Structure formats: C-alpha cells, structure tokens
Amino acid sequence: MQHALLLAMVLFALGTIGVLMRRNLIVMLMSVEIMLNAAGLAFIAAGSRWGQADGQVMFILILALAAAEVAVGLALILRLYQRLGTLDADAADQMRG
C-alpha cells in the first residue's frame, strides 16, 4: 500500500524532472505520460486500499485522456518540427515578452 504510493510519487517526480530538464519535445511528451501514469497508479492504490471500484474507473478515464492528449500533442509536435526543423523545445520561443 505504502509502497505503491511511494512508487507513484517517485514516478511523478521523475516525470516532472523529465519535463523540466529535457529539451527534446518527444521526450517531454513521454515524461508527461509518466506523470499521468503515476497519477493513475495512485488512484489504483487508493481504490484497492478502500476496496472500491472508483479508483479503476478513474484510471480508465485517465487512459482515455492520455490517448487524446498524445494525439493532439504529437500533431502539435509535427507542426512545430515542420516549422522549425528541430525538436528542441527552447527553439520555439518567439512569444517572449
């Protein structure tokens, strides 16, 4: 129980660090997926702790959401790549103040 939540926390932290540290857009998207899965794991763990199905319902919702997010995210990354010729997230900084 405790262990599952700890694992979820570690995964979430790793995902966050990945988003913040990596510049490759694909890797950043993967890191976001890891964060989502960490959240899903926390829901599953909580559901099994209280013996309720809500946690699993929530996880299926997160799965669907993640699929949609990847579809939109990859399309955006493709457009960015066509425009900038690179996958470097920091190259897309034309909107600075």
Add this chain to the structure above:
Amino acid sequence: MLGLLALIPAFPLLGFAILFVTAGLLPKRWITTIGVGSVGIATLLALIVMATFLNSPVPYTEIVWTWIAVSGLTPHIGFYVDALSGLMMLVVAFVSFLIHLYSAEFMSADEGYSRYFAYMNLFVASMLMLVLADNLLFLYLGWEGVGLCSYLLIGFWYRDPANGLAARKAFIVTRVGDTAMAIGLFVLFTNLGTLDIQPLMQQAVAHWPVGSALPIAAAALLLGGALGKSAQLPLQTWLPDAMAGPTPVSALIHAATMVTAGVYLIARTHVLYDLAPPVHTAVAVIGALTLLLAGFSALNQSDLKRILAYSTISQIGYMFLALGVGAWSAAIFHFMTHAFFKALLFLSAGVVVQRLGEEHDIFKMGGLRQRLPLAFWSFLIGSISLAALPLIDAGFYSKDLILWEAWSDGALGPWLWAAGLIGALLTAIYIFRAVFVVFFGPLQLEPTGLTGWRIAIPLVVLSILALVAGFVEIPPYLGNVPAFSRLMQSALPAPPAPVSAGSSLELMLSAIAALIAILGVGIAYIAFRRRPAFLEAMVQSPASLALQYFWETDWGFDRLYDRTLVRPFLWFARIDQGDFIDRFYSGLASLSRAAYRQLSESETGRVRRYAAGVTAGSIVLIAILVFA
C-alpha cells in the same frame, strides 16, 4: 395641423442619424435623397404649420416630453410657435432646403459627400430646435448644436491644417460668448426659478424693477452669447476665417441662419432688455460700431468670400442696431431679407469660384459677365439688394425701416442713423467693387465646366425673393402696407416710431438713404471701373497702403488677441509644463513603464520555464495546505 410642429426638426435629425450610421456606405443617389429630402419634408411641414398659424395667430406650445426633472428645474423638450419663431423657422427651413439642393450638385465630386449631408442635416435640426425651443435650456442645446456643426463644417476639408485652425478658432471664440450665456441662464434660473421663456419673461417683469442690477447682469450675459454667435464686436474675428469651409456652408451657416441666432435670442428675450436700458443701448452702439468696422474691412478684401463674410458681420450689425433701438420687427425683417440676398450672393460666388478652379482672388477674375450669365445676374441682384438700391429690391425696405427707427430713438438716434448711413455707403461701394472687378473688364481666367439645374433653381428662387421679399412691408409714403410689422406685433412690442405714421421727415430720410446707396454704386464705378489716374496715385501712397492693410486685417483685432491672449497663454503653458502635478503624473507613467520592463523579462517564451513556474507554484500551494 400645428401638432406637426415637433416633426419639423425630427426629419433632418433622422436624416443625420441614417447618414451618420451608414457612414458613406449608401449609394450616392440615396444619400442625396435622404440629405435633401429630409430638409424638403421639414420645409413642407414648416409651410403647413405657418399657414395654419397665420389663419389664427395664437401662440402654440407643444410639449413632447419632460427632458429633466430635478428639484424645481423641469425643462421640457417643447416647441413654441408664435409670429417670431414661426417666421424664423420658415426662413431657416426654406433657405436650408434651397442650399441643400444646391449642395447636391456643388459637392457631388467630393469624397466626403455623405459626411457633408450628415453634418448639414444635423445643423438644420439644431437650428430648428434653437428657433422653436420653448425654454432656454432647450434653446441652448440647439445653440451648441449649431456651434458644433459650424466647427465640423468649417474644418470639413480637414487634410489642410489651416482649415482645422479656422474651425478651432471659430469654436473657441464663440465659446467665450457661450460661457457668458450659460452663466446668464444660471442667473435667470436661480433668481426666477424657471427657464421656460414665456413664464420667465412674466416673472422678470413682475419681480425686477427697470434698471436694477439683476436684469442688467442677465441681459448683458445673454448679450455676450449673442455677440459670439453673431460675430459682433469684439468677438467678430472668427467669421472671416470661417470661410475655409465649403461655400454652401458659408451661405447657410455663416450668412443666412446660424450667425443670426444672436439676433433671435435678443428678440426672444426682449423683455429683459426693456428692463435693462444700459445694456439695450449697448446693443445699438455695438451694432453701429460693428457695421462701420466691418464695412471698412470689407472694402479692402481681395478674397471674394471674405468680402461677403465682412458684409455679413456688417449686416448683422444693422440687425443689432435695430434691436438696440427697440425696432424688434425691423431687425427680424432685415434678418429675413438678409437671409435671402446673402445666401444668393454666397451661392453665386460659389459658382464663380468653382467654375474658375477654386480661385478666390477677385483681382484674378474679370469679364465674367458674358461667360457666367446666371452667376452674374444672381450676384448682381444680390448686390442690389445688399446695397439697398431704392424701391426695386428687398434690402431697401428692411434697411430703410431700420434707419428710420434708429433716427427716432431719442438723443442717440441721429448718431446711430448717421452710422447706419455711412455703413450703407460703404456697403454699396464694397459690393459693387466686387461686381465691377469680377464681372466687368477684360477676361482673365476662362471658366470651365457646366452648371446644372440643381444649382440654377436655388439661384433663381433666391433672386426672386431678394427682389420681392421686401414688399410685405411697404412704408407709408409708398402705399403703407405694414403687413410684416403687424404680424410681428403679436410677438414683439411696437417700435419707438410708429411704422404707419407717415411724415415728410420719413420720406426725406428715405430719399437720403436711397441717394447714398446710388452714390456708393457711382463711387465704386468710378474707382474700380474707370480708375482715374489721380485716384490710383492716391491709393498707392504709403499712408493709404498702411491704412488699407490695417482695415484689411480687421483693424488689428487678430493681432491684438494674438498678443494679449493667445501668446501669453501659450507662454504660460510652456513654462508650466514641469509643475508638480505634471511631475506626479509623468512619475506614475515612468513607474509603470519600469514595472512593465521588469515583468516582461519573465516572459521568455520557453515552455519549460513556464512548466517550472507551474510546478513551483503547485508545490508552494500544497505545502501551505499540508503544513498550515
């Protein structure tokens, strides 16, 4: 049928609203139909209302709704028609309609065609409200409305900064008078408790003794407003510059209607002037001085429209002279004839100027008599009427009546009469100077283009009116038909000298005035057609040139105001730029600019920075929720 009264200003106002909202998107034919048609309907309604009124001349008030109701002040949107306002309404609507028709052709090549008609319609609506208002606050609304339209139309060709300057000058100078008038309204309301004109006049008579301080103050303040609007001494400097606007605008606003609003105001509140004899005398003296000064100035202008502008100032001087001696109906009579012949002069001058390719200098014109016969005959008829040549024209009857009434006004009378007589001589000289220089002599500039029926009809109709409009008031020695003054006596008190008295003295004075006018035409003929050598030499002498320059520049009034008011004000504004109030506000501005610069540093455009910011914020929030 009098119930149609409120609709008369409503139609031009509706026309303005449509043209203003559509902002030139309508097809041109529609713009013409709306712009001219709305004023045409107003004219028809005015005719119906006036015909009904003449059947039974009883004043009629129509209150449409209550405008404001606060602690005792309840001005209405209300219309009042009596002989005075009815006649003003009819003349304003009719002349406006003719000038709108003229404009439909005159302005047809202009890119601001729709804007022009929008402003003109708003002007007509405001002017009709001014004339028909039953209370002074509503009158003041129309008063400011016509001022606004005057400003907009003087600066109509706004791409030339000089036109904008002329427009601002007109607005600011009349503002001086308008401020005085507003204070006058405050004085009247705080002391008499109403602004409805008829009850106000009754209250004034009931509460104020003749010659006491309050009526003098109120009358003087209202006079200030009238002086500004009607371009009388010392606020006359804006009118010559107002000629920067299109010529039909000069004809309608700066000759026939708006500038006579001051005359109407004084006639409308004549009871106050009867209660304030010093102010009443001042009106006559100001009128006499103005008509002389403007006459001399008109004599030395070379711009055709400026000649007519000074002539307008001078003729309104006659109206003020008449008001000042208590000849109320004579002033309104002269307003009517002046509206016809001065509009005619401006409109025919507009044809000359446009056909010569915007040439305003009369000395570059000449010999146009055969080339522009319609403009020549119209201008000649207008000039005859303005110069008041005897018997055959309208101007003679109205000016003659003013001079006779001026003579009969007590001790000051003969002096005022003499001023009017010299003014009449000047009038004949300056206007026939223009006639001889522009239309006679060798041809200098070949006119181009054509003049269509929409210009021709107003010229013909106004020419007829400039000749026959005077026959509504025929003096006793010629047949005695005082129809006009009899009508006016239902609204205005009788003049000092009974109109129908009929005496050899009156006949003699009329003969003198007639001879003076003919003499003026003769002088103009000799000086500007014959050009004898001794006269040329006299004109070219240094002293004479200096005097001509002095007169041409309006007796130095512009320079005087520039030195004593404009320049000190600009100087003060310049040295006062860095005072502590300005410092405070510019400090605020630079503070926010610095803060903006600091904050915009954080907008790097990098998505990882933003994500880091969101993360840090979430951690802080969660930490607060968990540990607090």
